[in-house]
Amino acid sequence: MMRWVLMILGCMASDAWSANQVVWYPKARTFDLRVKDVPLEVFLGMVKAETGWEVKVEPGLQQIVSGKFRNKPAADAIRLMLGRVRFAFLPRLEGGTRLLVYAGNTRSATQSVAAVEQAAADNENPDEALIHLPVKIHYLKSRYVSINADTKLTNLRPLFAGANEIWGQGKVRFVPGRPEQLLSADTVAEKEFADLFKPSVPSAYVRLHQSRILHRMIPDFPDRGKVFRIIVLYTMPDAFGAVYMPKKGVVLMPQVKFAGLIDKGGVWKDGSPVFFAQSNILAHELGHALGLPHVATQGNLMIDGRLREGSGVGPGTKLSEKQIETARAQGKTGGPRVPGINPKTGD
Numbered sequence: 001m002m003r004w005v006l007m008i009l010g011c012m013a014s015d016a017w018s019a020n021q022v023v024w025y026p027k028a029r030t031f032d033l034r035v036k037d038v039p040l041e042v043f044l045g046m047v048k049a050e051t052g053w054e055v056k057v058e059p060g061l062q063q064i065v066s067g068k069f070r071n072k073p074a075a076d077a078i079r080l081m082l083g084r085v086r087f088a089f090l091p092r093l094e095g096g097t098r099l100l101v102y103a104g105n106t107r108s109a110t111q112s113v114a115a116v117e118q119a120a121a122d123n124e125n126p127d128e129a130l131i132h133l134p135v136k137i138h139y140l141k142s143r144y145v146s147i148n149a150d151t152k153l154t155n156l157r158p159l160f161a162g163a164n165e166i167w168g169q170g171k172v173r174f175v176p177g178r179p180e181q182l183l184s185a186d187t188v189a190e191k192e193f194a195d196l197f198k199p200s201v202p203s204a205y206v207r208l209h210q211s212r213i214l215h216r217m218i219p220d221f222p223d224r225g226k227v228f229r230i231i232v233l234y235t236m237p238d239a240f241g242a243v244y245m246p247k248k249g250v251v252l253m254p255q256v257k258f259a260g261l262i263d264k265g266g267v268w269k270d271g272s273p274v275f276f277a278q279s280n281i282l283a284h285e286l287g288h289a290l291g292l293p294h295v296a297t298q299g300n301l302m303i304d305g306r307l308r309e310g311s312g313v314g315p316g317t318k319l320s321e322k323q324i325e326t327a328r329a330q331g332k333t334g335g336p337r338v339p340g341i342n343p344k345t346g347d
């Protein structure tokens, strides 16, 4: 009897939570929120997971929070949610944002809040035009340090928040899933990849062979073209911020490019130029996955990196109507562009 009661309670809790949503726009520093009757610590955990902020709360502080709004600046949003509970945003010496929540004074906010994962499903989508695209996340596991990705750096959500802020203009939203480990498909290729880092290997050789070796290392997933996928590996000798592999339907991301943006506690240095460069790069590669080729237009998200002018890091953020149309058509299939599979007709 007791067991049934617990199961039913469990179901109710997960149903209630799946309707809750915290969406962060790191450039605008605004929130879209839809939260109903959630304990304070769960709400703060959702905020932490989505923003990558450090969030600390006064121990024992209890409150049930609810709220529903869009486009609220961060401080207004938190004030609306917390009511009479006090809070402060403080800069961190290490970079990033610290949110303190307390009843007395800032010094009483001593307890670190753990990230709370949001359900990927969005049953109560207020905007019917919005296309939700689940993304599978894999970390390559390997005995070679150049390949092996640190699975503790699992929360890519803040980076996705940046990429989604850009893709908002196309009403496309990527939803990262729970990370999984992945083994290389070819152990010989794995060694060849690791050998590319030897100082004696000329860079021309690396440029010539890196892609071919990576294509052997990354498996041919049976569902390629049907699901968006990101594979994180430690580094790449001919370093990109990330790269889309159209035959595999995979965005490959070298962890070193963004690992410096996260500290040991999982706090992201949000708001830094490098953070935005990296989230723009992710948005750019997801653009390739949505079937967009390079363009020569300055300020466009899909500008060819070699044509980029000025000192700005990362690609631009703009998309043309035509690009949005193409991307949405691909997005409606639910999977990335993999010639021969999605669309079936190839190039």
Ligand SMILES: [Zn+2]
Pocket: 284, 288, 294, 304, 305
């Ligand atoms: Zn590109």
